[in-house]
Amino acid sequence: MDRTPVIGVTTGFAKRNDLSQGPYVHQDYEQSLFLTGAVPVLLPIAPDELADRYIDLCDGIIFSGGGDVDPRFFGEPPSPYIEPFDIERDRFEILLMKKAIDAGKPVLCICRGLQVLNVAYGGTLVQDLATEWENPILHDQKIARGKTSHGVRIILDSRFSQLLGGRDSLYVNSLHHQAIKKLAPGFRAVAFAPDGVIEAVEHEQNDRIIGIQWHPESLAAAGDSLMRGLFRSFVAQCSLSGEKTR
Numbered sequence: 001m002d003r004t005p006v007i008g009v010t011t012g013f014a015k016r017n018d019l020s021q022g023p024y025v026h027q028d029y030e031q032s033l034f035l036t037g038a039v040p041v042l043l044p045i046a047p048d049e050l051a052d053r054y055i056d057l058c059d060g061i062i063f064s065g066g067g068d069v070d071p072r073f074f075g076e077p078p079s080p081y082i083e084p085f086d087i088e089r090d091r092f093e094i095l096l097m098k099k100a101i102d103a104g105k106p107v108l109c110i111c112r113g114l115q116v117l118n119v120a121y122g123g124t125l126v127q128d129l130a131t132e133w134e135n136p137i138l139h140d141q142k143i144a145r146g147k148t149s150h151g152v153r154i155i156l157d158s159r160f161s162q163l164l165g166g167r168d169s170l171y172v173n174s175l176h177h178q179a180i181k182k183l184a185p186g187f188r189a190v191a192f193a194p195d196g197v198i199e200a201v202e203h204e205q206n207d208r209i210i211g212i213q214w215h216p217e218s219l220a221a222a223g224d225s226l227m228r229g230l231f232r233s234f235v236a237q238c239s240l241s242g243e244k245t246r
């Protein structure tokens with residue numbers, strides 16, 4: 001029987017015009033999974049009662065990038081600089097994420113996914129870095145997704161650094177204007193931008209949770225071997241967890 005790991009990828013809802021609307025996620029997510037030996041399955045925003053079934057179907061889930069998180073989920077009113085948010089997507093992803101983690105499935109939380117992770121477990125977000133952060137650098141790069149624009153410092157004594165072959169710094173892409181403000185309890189910040197913005201987190205105990213503020217899928221799709229390695233590690237972990245639960 002084919003044991004190729006099946007990885008769910010969350011999607012947003014996009015309306016292109018009056019004749020065309022539906023689930024959307026950037027193709028770099030599935031390209032990175034194709035490149036690292038996994039089967040991507042795109043997960044539309046669904047009624048709550050389908051979350052358990054989604055999790056059964058997947059060996060792991062990538063919580064993908066997308067719009068802002070509705071600040072009501074962390075108890076704040078919207079900043080005038082917040083960008084479009086989707087309460088249905090937030091509600092469903094918070095539910096799906098908690099259920100996936102409770103079921104022991106590996107989760108890779110990318111950009112907005114990292115922000116959803118932080119909010120799901122009791123953290124808060126900076127709604128707009130340019131107006132709320134002290135001395136921010138540029139985090140919404142104006143160049144291609146697959147190109148890097150700022151450095152990050154990685155905490156050496158972390159699982160995340162091990163995943164990257166013991167690196168203590170690297171250059172990453174940056175396509176976000178929100179970021180973690182108060183880190184959720186139980187999590188540890190393991191990578192920082194030069195302005196102090198948290199760029200990656202891991203859980204203090206659960207090694208099946210990783211959150212990354214940049215877009216490793218676009219670097220991997222563009223040929224970055226370190227980010228492909230990160231995807232390969234995640235796919236291998238999903239493959240192992242799938243064998244245990246089948």
Ligand SMILES: [Mn+2]
Pocket residue numbers: 138139150173174175176193197199213214
């Ligand atoms: Mn950044």
